[in-house]
Amino acid sequence: MAEHPEPSPANPSFLSRQVESSRVFFFEETERSPFEVRCGGLERCQADYRINRASFPWFLLEFVHGGRGSVELDGVESALKPGVFFLYGPGMPHRIESDPDKPLVKYFTGFSGTAAAAFLEQHDLKPGMVSQCLKAEPIRRAFDTLIERGSRNSKYSQPLCSAIVQQLLLMCREDAVDARSTDTKAFATFSRVKECIESRFLELGSLDAVASACELDAPYLCRLFSRFHDESPYQFLTRLKMQHAASLLLESDISVKEAAAASGFPDPFHFSRVFKSIHRVPPSRFREAMHDKQPR
Template sequence: MSVTADRLSGTAAPGVPAPPAGLVVLGRYDESPGYVVNRPQGSDSWLFTWTTAGGGELRHGSAATRAAAGDLVVLAPGSPHGYGVAPDAPHWRFWWAHCQARPSWLPWLRPYDRGDGLYVVTPTPAALRARVESAFHRMRTDARRPPGTGEPAPGREATDDRIAVAHDTVARELALCALEEVVLLTAGAARRRPPAPGLDPRIARVQELIAADPGAPHTVDSLAARVALSPSRLAHLFTRQVGQSPMRALREARLRHAARLLEATDLPVERVATASGFVSPFHFHRVFRERFGMPPGAYRSGGPMVGT
């Protein structure tokens, strides 16, 4: 069975229209051999898949991967893609979710980039898989909350076990919070790919230190001391191999951390700035606006999502 969905902007199951961009839509499928979805025009939203049994194959642009139990595979918007049951697999049981990814998720996914916006987070330790599965169940329950209520509608779980659509702001935000837990659990525990060929291990270590705690009072001197380099040598190596200075990379990490705090907490903007490592609130407002195209307060109020 082959489904061509080149005009659709979201996940296309056989016979099911795709959601428009901006919605949170998810489902749980168990498909037999022959299940294939092709989308030559790609999608306007992100697609997250979590395999629980069997095997699937996914391609995105020129990149491709096979998904097995415990693998989170993420497809970014904008590239032709397709997916289906792997040829030698008896079936493919998986969760999928279409949404606009929060910007703060991207640093967690980037170490698993296989090219062309295909992210393969593998393997998730077996001890965490039940918790990931529980997060998807909670995501589905929260997505099905009727507008204006605090609880799922009675019987909605039994009505349609395959697809759920979050229709209002509360349902969408709760569902995204559950998906964020999936991203953090899998990306934080999976085995990351080796550093790019030729990347100095000391530079890779500095990148890890920045990513682990962007709000810390890092300086070129302090980072250099952690990897037994002189500050000038670190700055030269880092800029040559990464394409930007250590302090530029640190500022980017701090801005992404601030964006996540604005999305996920009610902290005052000044405290967000401090927690993200910015000493001056004025400087924080200026660089945040430069990076995201709006001031922090507008970003928190639901400004346009920035994906890079």
């Protein structure tokens, strides 16, 4: 296997090109901090996504947000599904593959420094660890905050991101469960409902619609999400719609009214109120606000 050059902002050679889209940031090594974040991001993988490396110069924490796949760390293979995180680093062979029918969507962050290994050892986070988090939403939000802060590229970005990554590692460790604890009928039902919402969120407009599509009672759906998620089913549905609307506004010249209709909101005024509650800025100003946050 060919050696990989040291990754850097000028040479992000470790990033796969087998992705549909991504949001990433990079920092140069400064050696001013014993715990340095080097990169972070979100990848929406293609069906043929495959990573196969003999090692990596930093520690990497990856967290699966959607899709399916597999990871092999130091010769041990594990299944990947939403809520699974895994950790690897220098000297550890690793292979990551996406399921062609359900491509992976995953967050990642890389970190290094003299204190990084000690931090992992102190908190029983061993490279090669693969585990599941039942309530993944706080971890997703922390990763989104990491990417947003890292992309600002200000003098505070590095120390902020270092604190966030340490928080992420501790959250993953605290919430880690044996995968066998998810092999229950209730969790299987929750997973089925979650996948239904993820695949049909544009056509589902209410909690009752979700319940009908899944052939379950709405109160039972709410109890499932209370047990296995940090959002209600309707909050989860709404967030997916707003993420879709945000992508439309950023990646096209679509109008707010058109974005509302395409996201299942016939009333653009109601859409604007909901959008602002999720993204903290009205859709009419979203493009400008996001462009202002891009590093220069």
